[in-house]
Amino acid sequence: MPKREFKRRYLALRLIGGKVLKTALWSSVVDVYLRLYGEYGLSKAGLRLIEFNENRGVAIISVNHRSLPYLRAALSLLREVDGKRVIIQVLGVSGTLKRLRSKFLKTEG
Amino acid sequence: MLEIAEELGFSTVALTVQDVRASPPEVISPNGLQVVWRIDLKPEEAQPSLLARLRRRYTVIAASCSSRREFRRALRTRVDLVFQDRPFAMNLSDARVLSLSGKFFELNLKPLMHIEGVEMARLLRHLRRSVRLLRKLDIPVVVSSWASEPHELTAPLELLQHLALVDVNPHECYGWVSEKPAKLLEVCESRRIGLPEGVRILEV
Numbered sequence: 001m002p003k004r005e006f007k008r009r010y011l012a013l014r015l016i017g018g019k020v021l022k023t024a025l026w027s028s029v030v031d032v033y034l035r036l037y038g039e040y041g042l043s044k045a046g047l048r049l050i051e052f053n054e055n056r057g058v059a060i061i062s063v064n065h066r067s068l069p070y071l072r073a074a075l076s077l078l079r080e081v082d083g084k085r086v087i088i089q090v091l092g093v094s095g096t097l098k099r100l101r102s103k104f105l106k107t108e109g
Numbered sequence: 110m111l112e113i114a115e116e117l118g119f120s121t122v123a124l125t126v127q128d129v130r131a132s133p134p135e136v137i138s139p140n141g142l143q144v145v146w147r148i149d150l151k152p153e154e155a156q157p158s159l160l161a162r163l164r165r166r167y168t169v170i171a172a173s174c175s176s177r178r179e180f181r182r183a184l185r186t187r188v189d190l191v192f193q194d195r196p197f198a199m200n201l202s203d204a205r206v207l208s209l210s211g212k213f214f215e216l217n218l219k220p221l222m223h224i225e226g227v228e229m230a231r232l233l234r235h236l237r238r239s240v241r242l243l244r245k246l247d248i249p250v251v252v253s254s255w256a257s258e259p260h261e262l263t264a265p266l267e268l269l270q271h272l273a274l275v276d277v278n279p280h281e282c283y284g285w286v287s288e289k290p291a292k293l294l295e296v297c298e299s300r301r302i303g304l305p306e307g308v309r310i311l312e313v
Contacts, residue, residue, distance in 0.1 A: 016113065017260055035225060036274070069273035076267045077222055085260035089117060090267060 007065040010050065011093050012104040013075070015057035017086040022052040024082035025059060033074045045071060050097065058105065060097070068093065110259045115142040117264040121290070123147045123169060129154065132166060145294060147171055147190075152179050155186035169297050171215065177203065184210045189297050190251065192217055198235040204242035213293045214248055216240070216285070218263075218271050219255035237275040244277070251293055252285045 015025070026049045034042050045067035050060040063071045075088050092104035114122050121143040126133060133146040147169035150159075155172055163170055172183035173194040180199075183191045184206050191207070192215035199207075207214060216239075220232055243250050254263040265286040269279035299308070 016116070069270065069279065072267070072270040072279075073273040076263055076270045079222055079260050085258075087113070087117070087260055087262055089264050 006046070007095065008046075008062050009065045009068045009093050009095060010097055010100045011061045011063065011068075011071070011075075012091040012100055013059045013061060014089045014091055015059070015081070015086050016089060018084040019054060019057065020081045020084055020086065022049070022054060025049070025052060028078055028081045029061065029075070032078045033071065036074050036077070037070055041067070041070065047071070058091075060100065060105075065095075110256075110262070111136070111142060111144065112139050113259050113262055115139045117262060119265060121145060121294070125149055125171075126167070129159065129163065145169065149173050149192075150188065152182040152186060155183070155188050157187060160187050164301050168294065168301065181206065184212065189213060189293065189300070190215050192253075196220060196232055196235050199239040199242055201242060204239075204246050204248065208246040208248050213289065213296075214243060214250050216243075216250055216252045217255050218252065218268060219261065221271055221274070222261065233274055240272065240275050240277055244282075249289050249292065250282075250285045251290045252282075 029049075030042070030047065033045065033047065037045070044064060046062075046064045048062045050062055052059040061071070072090060075090065078088055079085060092100065094100035094103060111122065115138075119142060123145050124133070124136065125147050127149050129148065129150065136144055138144045145168040146166070148163055148167045149171045150163075150173070152172050152174060155170070160170060169190060170188045171190040171192060172186060172188040173192055174180040174183050175193070175195040175197075177197060180191065180193070180197075180203060190213045196217070216236075221229070224232060242248075252268050254261060254268055256262045266279075266283075268286055269282055272279050272282055295309075299306075299310075304310070
């Protein structure tokens with residue numbers, strides 16, 4: 001069976017503290033990652049914002065599985081998005097979107 | 110702030126007082142969240158007579174150190190916990206003395222949130238060195254967010270994710286946010302009620 005060279009991990013996040021726009025959230029995540037690990041690190045991480053519900057403040061981000069600890073460290077340092085003070089809580093991590101949604105986002109609605 | 114802490118998954122939080130003359134105020138904590146009080150002293154304040162008085166009012170007595178000299182001084186006192194007020198690199202001999210003293214060490218991760226650039230690199234270098242020594246000598250460590258504002262709170266498991274920045278696998282240090290803080294409270298409670306070392310209350 002062929003093996004995927006780049007496994008991905010999907011993170012479910014919840015923003016506590018206020019409503020922010022999708023673009024603002026994404027640029028903050030990329031900025032903090034870039035600040036910590038530079039352009040080389042960012043290129044290896046392959047970050048993607050899969051979805052973001054602005055009303056509920058719930059987002060799904062995908063990342064290369066090797067860069068997952070670095071992304072989690074970067075997210076834990078992110079305290080401000082678009083001038084609003086927020087806390088980013090990682091609800092869970094999964095290897096598939098289907099599993100992530102069923103396990104961590106079911107109760108979120 | 111306590112409600113957010115409960116929402117983030119904390120079961121116990123310690124609130125800090127820095128004035129020895131103050132008494133811990135009454136707080137209404139959300140259901141399921143235990144609040145304990147702690148006092149932070151300077152090493153020169155931690156005299157045995159004062160500690161005996163403070164132990165009746167506070168669960169945890171900590172000493173803040175802003176230099177190696179203060180750190181060594183704090184290790185000679187009877188406080189439960191020592192922490193670095195201003196981060197400095199710990200060396201092997203500091204870690205050995207800390208290990209022999211039997212005190213808990215608090216890793217304060219708040220500065221990571223507020224600095225960047227060269228300062229951040231310097232702090233990470235200090236932290237990398239300290240964490241390596243703490244793990245090598247198996248020193249009981251308590252990781253703290255040191256939050257004074259709601260947005261500075263970090264979920265317990267997310268606190269450990271900072272350790273990825275110093276090349277430590279966070280999974281190997283889960284005890285620093287669960288078992289070690291619980292053990293610290295157990296030790297402090299024993300000291301407060303005057304139980305000798307090694308004696309435990311199994312049921313109340």
